[in-house]
Amino acid sequence: MATTTTPTPAPGAPVDDLRVVAPAFASSRDLLAAPYSGATWRAVAQLVIGWPWLLTIGLLVLTWTLTSIVLVPVFGVGLPMLLAGLVVGAWCARVERARLGAQTGALIPAPTYRRADRPGWWRWGTWRAVLSDGRMWAHQAYAVVAMSVSSLGWALMVGLGGLGLAAIAFPFYGAGSAVDDWSRLPWPLAVVAAVLVGVALVWLAALVAQGTALLTVRLARGMLGATAQSEALRQARAAADAARHDADRAQVRAEHLQETRTAAVGAADEERRRIERDLHDGAQQRLVALGVELGVAKRHATRDPDAAAAALDYAHREVKETLAELRDLVRGIHPAVLTDRGLDAALSALAARTPLAVTVDVPEPATLAVAQPGAQAAAYFVVAEALTNATKHAGAQSVLVEATVVHRPDGSVLRVVVADDGKGGATAAPGSGLDGLRSRVEALDGTFDLDSPAGGGTRLTVEVPCAS
Numbered sequence: 001m002a003t004t005t006t007p008t009p010a011p012g013a014p015v016d017d018l019r020v021v022a023p024a025f026a027s028s029r030d031l032l033a034a035p036y037s038g039a040t041w042r043a044v045a046q047l048v049i050g051w052p053w054l055l056t057i058g059l060l061v062l063t064w065t066l067t068s069i070v071l072v073p074v075f076g077v078g079l080p081m082l083l084a085g086l087v088v089g090a091w092c093a094r095v096e097r098a099r100l101g102a103q104t105g106a107l108i109p110a111p112t113y114r115r116a117d118r119p120g121w122w123r124w125g126t127w128r129a130v131l132s133d134g135r136m137w138a139h140q141a142y143a144v145v146a147m148s149v150s151s152l153g154w155a156l157m158v159g160l161g162g163l164g165l166a167a168i169a170f171p172f173y174g175a176g177s178a179v180d181d182w183s184r185l186p187w188p189l190a191v192v193a194a195v196l197v198g199v200a201l202v203w204l205a206a207l208v209a210q211g212t213a214l215l216t217v218r219l220a221r222g223m224l225g226a227t228a229q230s231e232a233l234r235q236a237r238a239a240a241d242a243a244r245h246d247a248d249r250a251q252v253r254a255e256h257l258q259e260t261r262t263a264a265v266g267a268a269d270e271e272r273r274r275i276e277r278d279l280h281d282g283a284q285q286r287l288v289a290l291g292v293e294l295g296v297a298k299r300h301a302t303r304d305p306d307a308a309a310a311a312l313d314y315a316h317r318e319v320k321e322t323l324a325e326l327r328d329l330v331r332g333i334h335p336a337v338l339t340d341r342g343l344d345a346a347l348s349a350l351a352a353r354t355p356l357a358v359t360v361d362v363p364e365p366a367t368l369a370v371a372q373p374g375a376q377a378a379a380y381f382v383v384a385e386a387l388t389n390a391t392k393h394a395g396a397q398s399v400l401v402e403a404t405v406v407h408r409p410d411g412s413v414l415r416v417v418v419a420d421d422g423k424g425g426a427t428a429a430p431g432s433g434l435d436g437l438r439s440r441v442e443a444l445d446g447t448f449d450l451d452s453p454a455g456g457g458t459r460l461t462v463e464v465p466c467a468s
Contacts, residue, residue: 022214034206043213058147089139108225142223153212161205167198357398371414371466386418394422426452
């Protein structure tokens with residue numbers, strides 16, 4: 001069986017005014033409870049404070065505005081007066097919205113006023129924007145209308161409430177009074193009638209208080225609050241501000257990407273030169289020497305077997321050392337263990353090769369797999385460089401390596417922390433290994449934080465998006 005759901009009204013809608021400000025007009029139960037309802041006491045407090053406030057403001061606005069209009073033909077003297085009155089009226093409207101919100105619970109959104117193209121009170125554009133703003137003129141009208149409504153409500157509430165309380169108190173003072181003689185009713189019946197009439201009058205006074213508060217809130221919502229036009233203007237301004245903010249962020253982002261791209265290209269070129277240098281100075285020289293020794297062994301194979309065997313032994317050692325150098329070189333490009341067994345095993349392999357006490361802490365190894373290969377490779381080389389620095393330069397005794405995946409609303413990141421107990425003072429100087437790591441990390445849209453106070457050890461924290 002299908003069911004229908006009544007939509008919940010948005011805060012600040014008129015139906016909320018009825019339920020919050022004047023519930024006696026919304027349900028029969030609240031109607032019967034009106035004399036002792038909390039909404040009634042709030043409405044009474046609203047009238048007690050609002051009536052003198054609105055009476056004062058309404059008279060001032062009426063006098064000031066009429067005087068200003070009359071003085072406009074007199075050399076335009078009235079224009080500055082009108083301008084001042086409208087500006088002060090906007091301030092009073094803000095106070096009135098806050099007062100009604102605090103005393104009745106009705107939240108009235110502030111309107112969006114017209115703004116001049118260029119700021120400055122001495123500019124005619126500013127004056128024109130204020131004088132042509134319909135909302136500001138509506139604030140002036142509200143002061144006069146609300147003054148009338150609150151005065152009428154105050155008079156009815158005090159009159160009805162006072163008569164009602166007097167009628168309820170009739171049994172204590174009415175015997176033998178002029179009212180008793182006028183009623184011509186037996187005393188017990190007169191008492192009952194007076195109390196019933198008093199209760200009815202107090203009940204009516206409570207309804208008047210709630211009704212006046214409701215009418216005041218409705219007037220404020222229509223004349224002090226946001227209109228569809230002002231709300232559209234506010235949204236247009238917010239959209240324009242957001243567009244400018246997005247454009248600024250895009251510009252900053254483009255500049256950052258340009259810088260990181262340049263740094264990444266430089267780092268890649270430096271890495272290529274390092275590989276070329278290592279191949280030329282290491283493996284290539286050993287292969288040349290290996291070819292020479294094999295040639296010697298070939299020439300002495302028949303006439304000097306011992307020399308040939310010695311040459312082959314030397315060639316064998318060169319082959320093993322060349323393979324070791326090539327493995328180290330390949331490891332510097334991309335370690336096979338990272339591809340075969342994952343980041344956790346690769347970090348453990350780095351720790352095992354480091355001549356320091358290295359502790360690797362990976363709380364959830366399986367979660368590291370969500371990081372893309374580029375992010376894992378960046379984390380691996382960060383740890384490798386940090387361990388090398390801790391061994392060669394920091395004078396550290398122990399190192400802690402932590403690797404975790406942190407889930408955030410904008411995406412998961414791979415966080416790697418390397419902390420040692422060395423002498424500190426490390427810096428990512430241009431051209432250094434740490435600077436190359438910074439470039440690698442920033443090229444992946446990651447963050448690189450180096451904390452290395454002198455004498456306080458070094459703590460390197462890197463975060464790389466898992467989708468890198």
